Amino acid sequence: MTKKQKKVLIRIIISAVLLVAFKLICYFAPVNKYVELVLFLIPYLVIGYDILKKAVHGIFHGEVFDENFLMAIATIGAIALGEYVEGAAVMLFYQIGELFQSYAVGKSRKNITSLMDIRPDYANIEQEGGLEQVDPDDVEIGTIIVVKPGEKIPIDGIVVSGESTLNTSALTGESLPRSVKAKDEVISGCVNLTGLLKIETTKEFGESTVSKILDLVENSSMKKSRSENFITRFSKLECRRGEWNSMCSGEMRRYMEEHRWRKRLSGL
Secondary structure, eight states: OOHHHHHHHHHHHHHHHHHHHHHHHHHHSOOOHHHHHHHHHHHHHHHHHHHHHHHHHHHHTTOOSSHHHHHHHHHHHHHHTTOHHHHHHHHHHHHHHHHHHHHHHHHHHHHHHHHHTTSOOOEEEEETTEEEEEOGGGOOTTOEEEEOTTOBOOSOEEEEEOOEEEEOHHHHOOOSOEEEOTTOEEOTTOEEOSSOEEEEEOSOGGGSHHHHHHHHHHHGGGOOOHHHHHHHHHHHHHHHHHHHHHHHHHHHHHHHHHHHHHHHHHHO
16 A cells, blocks of 8 residues: 555544544434534544545636535535535545545556566577677567577567476466477567577567557557547536536425425414
8 A cells, every 4th residue: 555545544544433433422412413513524524625625626627527526515415404424424435435446556557567577678689699689679570589598588489499488477377387399389578487499580579469468558548448438428417417406406405495484484
C-alpha cells in the first residue's frame, strides 16, 4: 500500500468506529436532534472532506456532473432529510470502494512495470572478430543471433544449435522452465537460463512477440471500444437525469409535507 492509501485506510477505520459509537450513543441515550447532527457530521467530514473539496473544485472548473459531485449531492441530501447515519455510511462505503480500486490499479501498474523488463536491449550477432551487440530493430529476418545464459531472447526464431532451458514466466506465467533444443521455436522475451543458443530469426523485432505485448500494454489506455465510448456518453446524460429526478422528488416531498401541515392546521 502507498502512503496515500494507508492514510485513506486510517480515515476509513476512524470514521467507521465513530459512526458505530455515535449510533450506539444515540440509541441508548437519545439526544437532541441538533446534537445528533453535529455528532454524525464528524465521521462524515473525516471520511468525505476530500470528496466535497473535489466536488466544489469541479463546479468552479465546469465539471459538475462527475462522481464527486453526485456523491456530495446524495450524502448532503440524506443529511438534510435527517438520515444522518445513511449519509455518513454512503460516503464511507464509497471511500472503501475507491480504496479497493486504487489498490487494484496500483497492483496492475506494478505488473506492467515488471512486464517492461522483458524488453531486450540488444542482440548478439556473430562477426569475424567475435560477437557484436546490435539494436534488435536492425536485425533482419534469417539472421543468426547468439543468446548467452542469463540473456533475454530478443527476437522470435528457431533454434539452430544448442540446448538450454528458458524462463517463460514473464510471458506465460508458467513457473517451470521450458527445455529447448535444435529446431524448436522460441519467442522473444524469454530468459535463457543454462546453455548457449544460436537462433535463426523468423520475424523482425517490430513483429516479434515481446514488441506486440508491449505495444498492447502501452496503448491499451488510449483505445476505447465502441461500447465503452457509448457508456461514457450515456452516463453523463443519465447523471443529469438522475439529478433532475432527485431535485423533483425533493420538491415533491417538501410540497406534500407543507400540504399535510396545512390540512392539520386547517382542522384545528
